[in-house]
Amino acid sequence: MKTLVYAIIKKNGTLLILKRPSDKKSYPNYWNLPGGKLEEKELDIDCVKREVMEETNMNFSPFLKVMDTIDYDGEEKRIIVFLGDAEGDFKLNHEHSESTWITPNEIKKKNVMPYITRLFHGVI
Numbered sequence: 001m002k003t004l005v006y007a008i009i010k011k012n013g014t015l016l017i018l019k020r021p022s023d024k025k026s027y028p029n030y031w032n033l034p035g036g037k038l039e040e041k042e043l044d045i046d047c048v049k050r051e052v053m054e055e056t057n058m059n060f061s062p063f064l065k066v067m068d069t070i071d072y073d074g075e076e077k078r079i080i081v082f083l084g085d086a087e088g089d090f091k092l093n094h095e096h097s098e099s100t101w102i103t104p105n106e107i108k109k110k111n112v113m114p115y116i117t118r119l120f121h122g123v124i
Helices: 044-056 104-109 114-120
Strands: 002-011 014-019 035-037 059-071 077-087 098-102
Touching (some): 002 044, 002 059, 014 104, 035 044, 044 059, 044 077, 059 114, 077 114, 098 104, 104 114
Parallel strands (some): 002 077
Antiparallel strands (some): 002 014, 002 035, 014 098, 059 077
16 A cells, blocks of 8 residues: 655644646646655655655654544555644745645635545644
8 A cells, every 4th residue: 555644834824735736647736735655664754854855845854743544535545644844945846836835724725635624624
C-alpha cells in the first residue's frame, strides 16, 4: 500500500496549501498540503521533511502527527499528516501551479483533497 505524508505549515494563523496542476491524472486543480510519497525504508518524519524541502524550499520541523489513516478514495493508501513549523525562503517548485496561505476557515471554500476535508471536519 502506498503511503503519503503531508505537512501543515502554520504562519500567522494561516496554512500553506499548494494547487495541483491541471494535467495531473488524479485530482487536477485540487489544493493539497505540501508532501508526497513515502520512499521504501524511509521514516514518515524524514519523508515529510524531504517533501516540504523539495516543494517549498523550506526546512520543516514537525512536532505533532495529527492524522494517520487509510484512504479508500480510488485506491487504498495510507495518509499521514504532521503539524510543524517551517523556516526559509519559500519557493514553489514545478510540481504545483499555485500556492496560497489561507485560514483554516477558508479551507471549506477551496477545492481541497478529501483527506483535508476530513482533517478539518469539526474544526471549521
